[in-house]
Amino acid sequence: MLISDFDFDLPEDRIALRPAEPREAAKLLRVDGSRLTDSHVGDIADFLLPGDVLVVNDTRVLPTQLDGVRLRDDSTVSIEATLVKSTGPAQWQAFLKPGRKVKPGDNLLFKSDGAELRARVSAKDDNGLYTLDFYHSPHELLERLHVVGGMPLPPYIRSKRHEDEQDKRDYQTIFATDEGSVAAPTAGLHFTPALLKKLDERGVSFVRVTLHVGAGTFLPVKVEDTxxxxxxxxxxxxSEDAAARINAARAAGNRIICVGTTSLRLLESACDPQGAIHPFSAETAIFITPGVNVRSCDLLITNFHLPKSTLFMLVCALAGTENMKKAYRHAIDTGYRFFSYGDASLLTNISK
Structure with a gap:
């Protein structure tokens, strides 16, 4: 398939720069085959049944956006660093801006509120990723990162405004407990204590899994063919407990609903050909495109994704390409807000 098959025109004013307040006031588009229903996240219980299981990603976003200076001899240059993947106890891969001003051997200094982080640039790869070796113990690095760092907002938000203290609250889900992500599992951002109470009263339960989201989720697809x-x-x-609860729910005839594409990609990685979920602890690079049968879930709650992105390909695989193109046209025409801080959709899996 061609990447261009998944392109669409999105007006700039449809990109949400802040989340809805309250969170459950966000719009919700129900996509059930070719049928579309407009609603709100706060009313999602109307589409759910007693016994349904929501699978949520409990990863927690680290504040990996850093502003600082490059130190070389007697000269300094202002730089931005976005840490994207931990590759050692005190080592990270990072995107640096402006990258042309930095080379291996340079030292970097990041400071804020009396705390500082120091690192040495040890390498640069062909994809423009730099390897930073920090002059701190792992514990000290994490501790100082929470003081010095800001939330690593997606490029489509950060190009329009700088991250701030509000983002430290807004860009973290109510389920977030296990630190390790450099991007939020954004479908989970819609959930509040009031909504959880409403779902509990409906007889809906939750199962937690963990997928540490990488910055690759925002990288453009640069090839022509998928x-x-x-x-x-x-x-x-x-975990064993999570797998057992999901399998038991399915055996009882109940539905499995993934909250976000991260939960879906993880479950699908842990799923056997018969649809059973197994304990899993590893990296996954699963790529779900139309033609793939998604076996692990019955529905998906997800935000609206970028044109030509792997995530738009995933929802097309799950709910049908023509159905999703129709849904996105409707969302654009009727004022839905897109991307990380935007509105949500509830999709039926028709791929099975």
């Missing part, structure tokens, strides 16, 4: 795309790898865990 067969040539190399997916980024992310580390995920499905």
């Amino acid at each position: 067969r040539d795309h190399v997916m980024h790898a992310e580390f995920g865990v499905v």
Whole structure:
């Protein structure tokens, strides 16, 4: 398939720069085959049944956006660093801006509120990723990162405004407990204590899994054919208890509903050909495109995704390409807000 098959025109004013307040006031588009229903996230219980199981990603976003300076001899240059993957106890891969001003051997200094982080640039790869070795113990690095760092907002937001203290609250889900992500599992951002109470009263239960989201989720697909795309790898865990609860729910005839594409990609990685979920603890680079049968879930709650993105390909695989193109046209025409801080959709899996 061609990447261009998944392109669409999105007006700039449809990109949400802040989340809805309250969170459950966000719009919700129900996509059931070719049938579309407009609603709100706060009313999602109307589409769910007693016994349904929502699978949520409990990863927690680290504040990996850093502003600082490059130090070389007697000269300094202002730089931005976005840490994207931990590759050692005190080592990270990062995107640096402006990258042309930095080379291996340079030292970097990041400071804020009396705390500082220091690192040495040890390498640069062909994809423009730099390897940073920090002059701190792992514990000290994490501790100082929470003081010095800001939330790593997606490029389509950060190009329009700088991250701030509000984002430290807004860009973290109510389920977030296990630190390790450099991007939020954004479908989970819609959930609040009031909505969880409403779902509990409806007889809906929750199962937690963990997929640490990488920055690759925002990287553009640079090839023309989907067969040539190399997916980024992310580390995920499905515990024995989580797998057992999901399998028991399915055996009882109840539905499995993934909250976000991260939960879906992880479950699908842990799923056997018969649809049973197994304990899992490894990296996954699963790439789901139309023609793939998604076996692990019955429905998906997800935000609206970028044109030509792997995530738009995933929802097309799950709910049908023509159905999703129709749904996205409707969303654009009727004022839905897109991307990480935007509105949500509830999709029926018709691929099975």
